[in-house]
Amino acid sequence: MAASTSRPLEYLEGLPGTTFYKLYQQPSTALAIFRRMLPDLAKCFVMALLYLKDPLPTADLELWVRSESKKQRDNAISILARLHILSKTRTGDNVLAYMVTNPFASSLRQALVGSEDSQSFGVFSQISGESQVSIADLDDYARQQWEGVMGYMVGTSAFSGQRELNLSKGVKQLLQAGHLVEIRGSRVDITKDGFGFVLQDVNTQVWHILILYVESAEAIGMDSVEVLSFLFLLSSLELGQSYEKKHLTSNQLRTLADLADFGIVYQDTPEATRFYPTRLATTLTSDSSALNNPITGSLTGPAGDSGGSGSGFIIVETNYRLYAYTSSPLQISLISLFTNLKYRFPNLVTGKITRQSVRRAIEIGITAEQIISYLHSHAHPQLRKHNAGHATSNTGGIPPSVLPPTVTDQIRLWQLERDRLRATAGFLFKDFTSLAEYQSPCQYAAEIGVLVWKSDKKRMFFVTRHEQVAAFLRSRNQQ
Amino acid sequence: MNSVDASEHYDLGTTDLAPSLLTIVFDTNPHAWAALNQSLPLSNAVANLLVFINAHLACNYANEVAVVASHSQKAAWLYPSQHETPSTTTADRDGDVAMNGSAPAQTNKYRPFRIVEEQVTKNLKDLMDSTSSGDLRGNTSTMLAGALTLALSHINRRTIAWAEEHGGADLEDAAAEGGGSGGGTGSGAGRHSAANEDERLQSRILIVSVSGSSDSAHQYIPVMNGIFACQRLQIPIDVCKISGDAVFLQQACDATKGVYMALSEPRGLLQYLMMAFLPDQRSRRHLVLPTRVDVDFRAACFCHRRVVDVGYVCSICLSIFCEPPPNNECLTCGTSLDIGDFGGKPALIPRKRKKKKRVNGTSAAGTPMSTPTPGP
Numbered sequence: 090m091a092a093s094t095s096r097p098l099e100y101l102e103g104l105p106g107t108t109f110y111k112l113y114q115q116p117s118t119a120l121a122i123f124r125r126m127l128p129d130l131a132k133c134f135v136m137a138l139l140y141l142k143d144p145l146p147t148a149d150l151e152l153w154v155r156s157e158s159k160k161q162r163d164n165a166i167s168i169l170a171r172l173h174i175l176s177k178t179r180t181g182d183n184v185l186a187y188m189v190t191n192p193f194a195s196s197l198r199q200a201l202v203g204s205e206d207s208q209s210f211g212v213f214s215q216i217s218g219e220s221q222v223s224i225a226d227l228d229d230y231a232r233q234q235w236e237g238v239m240g241y242m243v244g245t246s247a248f249s250g251q252r253e254l255n256l257s258k259g260v261k262q263l264l265q266a267g268h269l270v271e272i273r274g275s276r277v278d279i280t281k282d283g284f285g286f287v288l289q290d291v292n293t294q295v296w297h298i299l300i301l302y303v304e305s306a307e308a309i310g311m312d313s314v315e316v317l318s319f320l321f322l323l324s325s326l327e328l329g330q331s332y333e334k335k336h337l338t339s340n341q342l343r344t345l346a347d348l349a350d351f352g353i354v355y356q357d358t359p360e361a362t363r364f365y366p367t368r369l370a371t372t373l374t375s376d377s378s379a380l381n382n383p384i385t386g387s388l389t390g391p392a393g394d395s396g397g398s399g400s401g402f403i404i405v406e407t408n409y410r411l412y413a414y415t416s417s418p419l420q421i422s423l424i425s426l427f428t429n430l431k432y433r434f435p436n437l438v439t440g441k442i443t444r445q446s447v448r449r450a451i452e453i454g455i456t457a458e459q460i461i462s463y464l465h466s467h468a469h470p471q472l473r474k475h476n477a478g479h480a481t482s483n484t485g486g487i488p489p490s491v492l493p494p495t496v497t498d499q500i501r502l503w504q505l506e507r508d509r510l511r512a513t514a515g516f517l518f519k520d521f522t523s524l525a526e527y528q529s530p531c532q533y534a535a536e537i538g539v540l541v542w543k544s545d546k547k548r549m550f551f552v553t554r555h556e557q558v559a560a561f562l563r564s565r566n567q568q
Numbered sequence: 569m570n571s572v573d574a575s576e577h578y579d580l581g582t583t584d585l586a587p588s589l590l591t592i593v594f595d596t597n598p599h600a601w602a603a604l605n606q607s608l609p610l611s612n613a614v615a616n617l618l619v620f621i622n623a624h625l626a627c628n629y630a631n632e633v634a635v636v637a638s639h640s641q642k643a644a645w646l647y648p649s650q651h652e653t654p655s656t657t658t659a660d661r662d663g664d665v666a667m668n669g670s671a672p673a674q675t676n677k678y679r680p681f682r683i684v685e686e687q688v689t690k691n692l693k694d695l696m697d698s699t700s701s702g703d704l705r706g707n708t709s710t711m712l713a714g715a716l717t718l719a720l721s722h723i724n725r726r727t728i729a730w731a732e733e734h735g736g737a738d739l740e741d742a743a744a745e746g747g748g749s750g751g752g753t754g755s756g757a758g759r760h761s762a763a764n765e766d767e768r769l770q771s772r773i774l775i776v777s778v779s780g781s782s783d784s785a786h787q788y789i790p791v792m793n794g795i796f797a798c799q800r801l802q803i804p805i806d807v808c809k810i811s812g813d814a815v816f817l818q819q820a821c822d823a824t825k826g827v828y829m830a831l832s833e834p835r836g837l838l839q840y841l842m843m844a845f846l847p848d849q850r851s852r853r854h855l856v857l858p859t860r861v862d863v864d865f866r867a868a869c870f871c872h873r874r875v876v877d878v879g880y881v882c883s884i885c886l887s888i889f890c891e892p893p894p895n896n897e898c899l900t901c902g903t904s905l906d907i908g909d910f911g912g913k914p915a916l917i918p919r920k921r922k923k924k925k926r927v928n929g930t931s932a933a934g935t936p937m938s939t940p941t942p943g944p
């Protein structure tokens with residue numbers, strides 16, 4: 090969860106307090122932030138405090154949490170403070186106390202009990218449904234659009250030729266503005282960030298794109314708060330239902346049209362009076378675990394037909410062989426980034442993860458962590474099942490890992506092979522006239538712990554900080 | 569190189585956190601609620617409970633909830649509805665428009681919250697409507713055992729289904745093994761869940777109880793069986809006791825490491841629920857939870873369903889009786905028991921007066937010696 094929440098969280102934390110104040114006016118936003126951004130313990134705190142009349146003294150909160158879990162508590166409280174959800178006040182008898190801040194608290198309460206007149210959770214379209222779009226169609230549309238974006242970045246369209254989607258200019262500009270691709274003339278080159286991006290799971294990718302979108306929205310004169318709260322509204326809509334557009338503001342309509350290019354929402358024509366959220370939108374507030382469910386998984390996995398069997402399609406064996414049950418050119422080209430592919434069958438590609446292939450990937454800017462998390466999030470159910478079966482015989486305390494530990498360790502080691510140089514900024518002392526003159530400051534530097542390297546023969550040493558050593562030298566010279 | 573050590577690569581697996589399934593057993597015993605009407609009317613309690621359910625659903629996208637009513641003559645599902653499966657599609661919408669009369673009501677509420685709310689209130693109303701005065705006359709208790717069993721079977725079904733979807737499919741094995749090994753399952757079940765606690769569906773049961781203990785004593789055996797099943801499956805039973813005091817529920821919490829709270833102020837039900845009962849198993853590891861220290865371990869006898877402090881226990885099958893069974897034959901296993909002079913007072917061996925006096929006379933330090941310790 091940490092990996093996937095971090096990006097939207099970081100972005101939100103950077104916003105000024107007044108933006109939060111405006112954001113939290115909407116119940117759907119409060120709910121989405123509560124659900125998506127907070128760790129478990131923080132959720133407990135918020136809910137416990139939500140219906141308390143008086144602020145809860147800090148001492149009481151500390152008593153409530155076990156002393157062993159101090160770290161988790163502090164983490165939860167700091168996240169809550171950074172998102173302007175929890176604030177410290179003083180009660181009547183001057184005791185420090187926590188309370189949930191107001192626009193957030195009232196909005197969350199409204200979300201829980203239902204409010205009077207806000208249209209925070211969307212307005213159903215009342216047109217009765219011969220022309221309803223089915224969920225399967227929406228999934229198809231979302232997958233097609235999203236893979237189109239991915240394919241554009243990786244450049245699969247060049248060799249598969251089949252998915253020359255008409256990506257809108259806005260999409261391309263957004264990808265470029267986010268430094269995910271570089272456009273040189275007619276050629277599209279994926280960047281290091283771009284590689285990292287395509288290897289993430291879909292939910293993280295969607296968030297990444299949306300944050301980019303919000304950032305760029307400000308540049309073209311849209312209110313970021315309005316866009317953000319519209320995104321959170323989308324996340325609380327229901328899949329397979331159509332919603333009225335007439336209640337939306339002009340900026341929101343503009344956002345809607347842009348999001349349709351990514352497959353996050355669907356509309357029959359740009360002029361249609363209603364829109365459908367796709368699964369990409371409705372699962373926004375789920376965390377990464379919910380993405381493993383078969384339906385969303387089919388977005389990443391082989392198209393449609395085997396979607397019911399589970400999300401993953403990659404099997405990694407302890408001998409570094411990799412089997413991927415997919416026919417998607419996008420997935421195959423992703424896998425080929427860090428694997429030597431050997432055979433290709435109609436629904437299966439096999440290959441081997443080798444030192445060469447991993448180094449090749451690392452050279453173009455993919456990290457070992459990205460490879461491992463990609464393999465992990467697309468692991469075949471068989472792999473998970475196998476792992477769970479062994480879990481009982483596993484030594485206690487260590488949670489089992491889905492991928493063979495030998496493989497993950499080796500991929501990390503292959504990356505470390507390249508990290509043989511480490512740069513340390515610092516200061517070199519040299520040209521000492523005598524050995525004694527060299528020795529005492531060197532010893533002093535070692536004592537205060539700034540010494541990095543020394544050579545008695547050359548009478549040189551290297552330190553990270555020079556102030557104290559210089560002062561030491563000066564005081565010696567004065568003597 | 570230090571960054572590759574033994575622990576690091578295991579962290580990745582733990583990031584996938586399983587959602588939790590909360591099953592609420594709601595005691596709808598009309599007698600008890602009628603008695604409570606002054607302090608906490610049923611409608612308020614249901615409203616509070618619905619907010620609590622929404623809070624639970626709000627915590628995670630994939631969280632699930634189920635509500636069982638433990639009524640006076642039967643246990644019934646409140647959510648999810650068992651009969652009308654297409655309720656979430658157009659049929660529901662039509663029904664909804666008919667009931668509310670106005671469509672905009674739909675927009676003010678997060679859709680999953682609304683579905684739960686509608687179904688629970690509708691099913692509860694149906695349940696109340698179907699209760700005749702005849703049902704109530706002879707019966708003041710609540711069908712706790714049946715509700716608990718329904719909850720357990722639902723949890724089991726969802727757990728298996730979830731495990732299948734997510735590939736962590738050892739639950740059937742775990743259940744099979746737990747059942748098969750019979751007597752010594754305590755350690756076996758513990759070992760299973762300790763290995764992949766975070767990967768399976770996190771289930772727990774919350775019993776909102778209003779009926780007193782004497783009413784449910786006749787269900788002692790099925791309730792205890794349910795509790796032991798929960799213990800084996802590592803499902804905590806939380807009890808929110810609004811009125812009365814059910815002896816067995818204290819034992820249920822104690823056995824399954826759940827939360828027990830008897831509300832001193834029923835009006836504050838929502839706050840109690842939010843603070844004590846909302847955290848799921850993962851959060852509970854970090855929290856100090858209210859439990860009962862002095863658990864009432866009394867049992868109900870098998871012959872008259874009376875709650876007894878001291879009783880007779882069959883030496884073969886451990887059945888409990890409040891008085892010697894007729895013909896000195898155990899009612900459960902049929903063993904003929906040699907009860908001997910059960911009515912007689914236990915023989916008291918008079919203490920030697922001399923010695924005691926001497927001890928008292930010397931010093932207080934000698935007093936611990938005066939308690940007789942049984943020999944080996």
